[in-house]
Amino acid sequence: MTEPVKQRRPYRSAVRDERARETRRRILDAAAARFLELGYARAPIRRIAEDAAVSEDLVFHLFKSKRGLLKEVMDVGIGGDDADVALLERPEPLLVRDEVDQRRQIEVFAAGVGAQLERVRPLDDMLRSAAVVDDELAGLRADLQLRQRREAMTTITRWIAARGPLRQEVDEAAALVWTLTSPEVHHMLTDGWGWAPEQYVAWLRTNLEAALLG
Amino acid sequence: MTEPVKQRRPYRSAVRDERARETRRRILDAAAARFLELGYARAPIRRIAEDAAVSEDLVFHLFKSKRGLLKEVMDVGIGGDDADVALLERPEPLLVRDEVDQRRQIEVFAAGVGAQLERVRPLDDMLRSAAVVDDELAGLRADLQLRQRREAMTTITRWIAARGPLRQEVDEAAALVWTLTSPEVHHMLTDGWGWAPEQYVAWLRTNLEAALLG
Numbered sequence: 001m002t003e004p005v006k007q008r009r010p011y012r013s014a015v016r017d018e019r020a021r022e023t024r025r026r027i028l029d030a031a032a033a034r035f036l037e038l039g040y041a042r043a044p045i046r047r048i049a050e051d052a053a054v055s056e057d058l059v060f061h062l063f064k065s066k067r068g069l070l071k072e073v074m075d076v077g078i079g080g081d082d083a084d085v086a087l088l089e090r091p092e093p094l095l096v097r098d099e100v101d102q103r104r105q106i107e108v109f110a111a112g113v114g115a116q117l118e119r120v121r122p123l124d125d126m127l128r129s130a131a132v133v134d135d136e137l138a139g140l141r142a143d144l145q146l147r148q149r150r151e152a153m154t155t156i157t158r159w160i161a162a163r164g165p166l167r168q169e170v171d172e173a174a175a176l177v178w179t180l181t182s183p184e185v186h187h188m189l190t191d192g193w194g195w196a197p198e199q200y201v202a203w204l205r206t207n208l209e210a211a212l213l214g
Numbered sequence: 215m216t217e218p219v220k221q222r223r224p225y226r227s228a229v230r231d232e233r234a235r236e237t238r239r240r241i242l243d244a245a246a247a248r249f250l251e252l253g254y255a256r257a258p259i260r261r262i263a264e265d266a267a268v269s270e271d272l273v274f275h276l277f278k279s280k281r282g283l284l285k286e287v288m289d290v291g292i293g294g295d296d297a298d299v300a301l302l303e304r305p306e307p308l309l310v311r312d313e314v315d316q317r318r319q320i321e322v323f324a325a326g327v328g329a330q331l332e333r334v335r336p337l338d339d340m341l342r343s344a345a346v347v348d349d350e351l352a353g354l355r356a357d358l359q360l361r362q363r364r365e366a367m368t369t370i371t372r373w374i375a376a377r378g379p380l381r382q383e384v385d386e387a388a389a390l391v392w393t394l395t396s397p398e399v400h401h402m403l404t405d406g407w408g409w410a411p412e413q414y415v416a417w418l419r420t421n422l423e424a425a426l427l428g
Contacts, residue, residue: 132346146406167424172417175403184398189389192360203386210381211424 025082026052027059032073036122040070040130040137067136070127074144077123080116088152097159105160106208114201117186124183145182153178160212167214176211180204239296240266241273246287250336254284254344254351281350284341288358291337294330302366311373319374320422328415331400338397359396367392374426381428390425394418 030051034043045066049056063069076082079090087093092112099105124141131138157174160166166173179185181204189195189203244265248257259280263270277283290296293304301307306326313319338355345352371388374380380387393399395418403409403417 129346132343142406145402150407168420172420175407175409175417176421178407179399179402180393182398182402184396184402185393188359188393188396188398192356193364193389193392195389203389206382206386207390207425210428211421214424214428 021082023052023054023058024062027054027062027069028073028076028082031069032077032123035070035073035126040066040126041133045069067140070130070137071140074123074127074140077120078116078144080119087148088155093152093156096156100163102160102164102213103209105163106212107205109156109160110201110205110208113181113204114197117181117183117200118197121183121186121190125187128183149182150174150178153181157212164213166212168212173212177208180207235296237266237268237272238276241268241276241283242287242290242296245283246291246337249284249287249340254280254340255347259283281354284344284351285354288337288341288354291334292330292358294333301362302369307366307370310370314377316374316378316427317423319377320426321419323370323374324415324419324422327395327418328411331395331397331414332411335397335400335404339401342397363396364388364392367395371426378427380426382426387426391422394421 027048030048031043034048034051037043045056045059048069049059052059059069063072079087088097092108096105096109096112099108127137127141127144131141154170154174157166157170157177161170161173168176186200189200190197195203241262244262245257248262248265251257259270259273262283263273266273273283277286293301302311306322310319310323310326313322341351341355341358345355368384368388371380371384371391375384375387382390400414403414404411409417
């Protein structure tokens with residue numbers, strides 16, 4: 001199928017796309033800040049729209065609902081930016097895939113997870129609280145953690161298994177990778193036990209090496 | 215100090231103590247059932263008192279408050295009965311302490327943790343939900359998990375370290391024991407990932423052996 005209208009004005013369309021993207025980004029930043037400050041349930045869309053200097057109508061037009069807005073806030077938080085690139089096709093995971101030394105794969109992976117958790121944990125804490133009283137948000141968190149993150153951690157485990165033997169079956173090893181890199185365990189060790197971020201990363205690396213490689 | 219009144223009627227006093235204990239147990243059973251069925255916030259003390267065939271006044275007299283009642287429900291759930299014996303002085307942990315073979319210590323420990331989590335997890339799920347909207351209950355859960363359970367897991371780790379070398383410092387090893395045996399990780403793998411209880415126990419054993427002993 002041809003798209004004559006889009007093809008005719010490529011420059012203007014690019015400018016418009018960039019502006020639209022910038023507006024979305026401003027709304028997502030404002031939403032993330034207010035959700036973290038006030039909690040999801042108490043953050044009014046009106047305030048978020050004001051912060052982003054747009055109308056409430058535009059927020060609903062772009063994101064359909066407050067839940068839709070939260071979902072995109074989480075996606076951006078997890079990816080680190082609003083680029084439309086699947087999580088495992090970003091540069092850091094690809095380093096893990098392409099590295100040939102298993103110990104070095106785990107080292108790079110552990111450092112990347114530490115940085116990502118520092119960024120995502122506050123958002124996940126907020127989502128987890130909101131999910132207690134909102135079944136749809138519980139479903140969103142389950143999808144992020146039980147489907148997306150589980151699949152990603154299984155793929156990472158296969159990448160490590162592709163470079164040499166593992167001490168465990170891939171599923172069992174992936175369960176360890178998945179649990180030790182969960183927001184829950186990060187929360188326990190940093191907020192709960194008082195560990196510094198680099199202590200968590202060192203511990204993650206030590207234990208993945210020991211349990212996966214021996 | 216002598217206690218003439220108590221000394222004079224040992225038999226009647228013992229009967230009375232046993233009755234009082236039985237009444238407490240009935241109230242605690244009723245409370246646990248209602249908290250699990252309705253959630254902490256929605257379970258009325260009136261219903262719990264009715265279930266246990268006692269007055270509301272007696273419940274408040276014995277447990278001071280609804281939170282006090284929940285606290286004892288959790289203690290009984292964790293210990294497995296209402297005996298006033300510290301957790302680590304119960305028969306199962308003592309088997310771990312007295313066993314001389316490190317791999318056998320971990321095997322016994324993993325089986326005990328699996329059984330305990332099957333019992334306690336529903337109560338912990340309920341407490342965790344209630345804690346989201348109740349700071350005092352958040353404090354109770356923090357005390358159970360961050361102080362009591364952390365101390366217990368550190369002691370267990372020392373018992374294993376006493377029978378031979380560990381691959382990690384005791385603190386780092388204890389952090390692994392503490393996180394892998396947490397209600398959070400048990401929840402992720404059983405409710406989330408769909409593992410059977412025995413699969414969790416086998417996984418726990420494999421990973422503690424690998425990471426602690428090599």
